[in-house]
Amino acid sequence: MKDLWRTLPNWRHHAAVWCRLCALGCLLCALAYGQSENPARRPIAFADLPSALCPWLETQQFTRENFASQIAALQRQTAARQQVGEFDHLIFFVLQSTRFTARTKVEPALSAYEFVQGLSKEERAKFLADDANFLPPRARMPEAARARLSEFAQVVQRKKATVETDERLAYFQSWVQKQRAPEIALESLLFVEYARVMRFLYRKEFAGRELTPADLAAYVARLYQERGHSTDTQIEANFAVYTALAALRAAEPTTRLNNVLIVGPGLDFAPRTDLLELFGPQSYQPFAVADALLGLGLADADRLRIHCVDINERVITHLQGLRQRTEITLALLSGIADTPTHPLTEDFKSYFKQFGRNLGKETALAVPAPYAAHLKKSLRIDTTRNVRITADRLNIITERYAPSPAYDLVVVTNVFPYFKPAELLLALTNLSAMMAEGGYLLHNELQTVPSTFVTPLGLPLVQARTVLLADSQTTPLFDGVALHRLHRRI
Numbered sequence: 001m002k003d004l005w006r007t008l009p010n011w012r013h014h015a016a017v018w019c020r021l022c023a024l025g026c027l028l029c030a031l032a033y034g035q036s037e038n039p040a041r042r043p044i045a046f047a048d049l050p051s052a053l054c055p056w057l058e059t060q061q062f063t064r065e066n067f068a069s070q071i072a073a074l075q076r077q078t079a080a081r082q083q084v085g086e087f088d089h090l091i092f093f094v095l096q097s098t099r100f101t102a103r104t105k106v107e108p109a110l111s112a113y114e115f116v117q118g119l120s121k122e123e124r125a126k127f128l129a130d131d132a133n134f135l136p137p138r139a140r141m142p143e144a145a146r147a148r149l150s151e152f153a154q155v156v157q158r159k160k161a162t163v164e165t166d167e168r169l170a171y172f173q174s175w176v177q178k179q180r181a182p183e184i185a186l187e188s189l190l191f192v193e194y195a196r197v198m199r200f201l202y203r204k205e206f207a208g209r210e211l212t213p214a215d216l217a218a219y220v221a222r223l224y225q226e227r228g229h230s231t232d233t234q235i236e237a238n239f240a241v242y243t244a245l246a247a248l249r250a251a252e253p254t255t256r257l258n259n260v261l262i263v264g265p266g267l268d269f270a271p272r273t274d275l276l277e278l279f280g281p282q283s284y285q286p287f288a289v290a291d292a293l294l295g296l297g298l299a300d301a302d303r304l305r306i307h308c309v310d311i312n313e314r315v316i317t318h319l320q321g322l323r324q325r326t327e328i329t330l331a332l333l334s335g336i337a338d339t340p341t342h343p344l345t346e347d348f349k350s351y352f353k354q355f356g357r358n359l360g361k362e363t364a365l366a367v368p369a370p371y372a373a374h375l376k377k378s379l380r381i382d383t384t385r386n387v388r389i390t391a392d393r394l395n396i397i398t399e400r401y402a403p404s405p406a407y408d409l410v411v412v413t414n415v416f417p418y419f420k421p422a423e424l425l426l427a428l429t430n431l432s433a434m435m436a437e438g439g440y441l442l443h444n445e446l447q448t449v450p451s452t453f454v455t456p457l458g459l460p461l462v463q464a465r466t467v468l469l470a471d472s473q474t475t476p477l478f479d480g481v482a483l484h485r486l487h488r489r490i
């Protein structure tokens with residue numbers, strides 16, 4: 001024992017040197033892979049939750065005793081929902097892409113309608129029932145969809161599958177191969193996923209028509225809390241973000257928001273409708289937030305850092321890939337058209353017009369005739385100047401960066417509707433812990449985030465408003481935005 005103690009200082013010295021070498025090695029690896037900025041993380045613990053909400057959490061089956069296993073279960077559920085989401089995108093791609101077939105595009109929601117209408121009354125009832133595991137006969141699949149699925153399966157099975165140059169096609173070809181058990185024919189797998197996606201779309205778009213508006217909203221909200229995770233994103237989501245930041249700037253002109261977190265920036269990859277393959281996959285939100293902060297004078301070009309977290313590896317890989325480039329060209333196209341019956345508001349049009357002016361140079365964007373009425377432009381961004389974007393895979397429900405990176409601003413749009421109430425509380429708890437005292441949380445879910453959650457977290461609502469994107473007699477298009485400010489010591 002004595003000898004051991006005598007050798008200990010020496011051993012400690014070697015260990016310390018070894019640790020430093022390891023740390024240096026890790027740092028070099030991290031730098032090489034562009035990961036150096038990712039802070040340390042840990043899973044959420046029961047003690048992190050506001051004690052006032054623990055009794056409510058227990059009603060949701062989260063107790064001190066089962067907490068770790070519940071969090072592990074949520075991790076697994078998120079991974080499963082993320083995979084289901086990738087299958088959703090795959091089916092949207094197969095129905096709409098022009099990169100592997102000359103066949104006419106199939107609009108996914110219309111295909112859902114045709115598929116369900118083609119079922120017998122009994123089949124339809126079983127298929128649409130709440131706990132349905134019923135798979136209709138494959139012969140019921142509409143011919144246009146069947147032909148596309150079949151051609152895609154042939155393309156995947158072609159020997160030199162990986163030489164495809166189209167980014168989306170190459171991704172789905174290799175992704176679907178990895179998901180498939182060898183004994184299952186690819187066409188069978190695609191049909192199972194097609195039927196599942198069609199069931200969701202039919203239920204969302206058509207099944208609730210007889211419900212009152214309030215019941216319909218609750219029904220769709222429930223569907224979202226169960227569905228696969230989508231990465232869809234459009235420019236439009238950032239108009240509300242800009243509006244809230246402009247109001248903040250007017251109220252607090254000296255505020256500085258240089259350390260920013262975006263949760264779920266998304267990637268325009270294979271959207272449910274209007275897949276446009278003229279442009280590669282794009283993520284807009286990191287640029288939109290940087291542009292807004294710089295333009296409003298809320299951030300400093302030399303200090304602004306935008307960190308993005310997402311559960312989807314495809315999103316993270318895309319954002320990390322941008323860091324290797326000195327110049328990025330964004331093709332900006334509004335998701336909605338400006339038409340006489342559904343005109344875009346002047347506020348939204350002027351937002352689109354000034355979008356990106358603090359980041360780069362604009363040029364005209366040529367688009368196919370059906371998009372003539374959409375707002376459009378191309379934006380060339382010099383990434384060596386004023387925008388520093390990093391990205392990391394993090395599940396905001398189950399984990400957090402610790403010690404806190406003290407974000408001045410957290411932006412979360414179109415992510416919370418996917419969370420059940422307990423998941424939302426966990427996410428808000430993690431987010432508040434990662435914010436600086438006096439920092440802001442900005443989201444667009446006026447109805448979804450209850451004051452009973454944010455008050456005990458010291459994250460009260462300081463601003464809420466709705467913004468109008470497009471006017472119409474019957475279907476005006478609104479978004480909402482809410483801003484919370486963290487005061488841990490209130």
Ligand SMILES: C[S@@+](CC[C@H](N)C(=O)[O-])C[C@H]1O[C@@H](n2cnc3c(N)ncnc32)[C@H](O)[C@@H]1O
Nearest residue numbers: 231233234237264265266310311395396413414
């Ligand atoms: C519908 S997209 C929204 C994209 C963008 N924020 C927008 O408003 O256009 C939702 C994004 O959130 C990500 N996401 C979902 N759950 C998440 C979680 N628990 N933690 C981090 N990201 C998540 C998804 O992978 C996806 O990229």
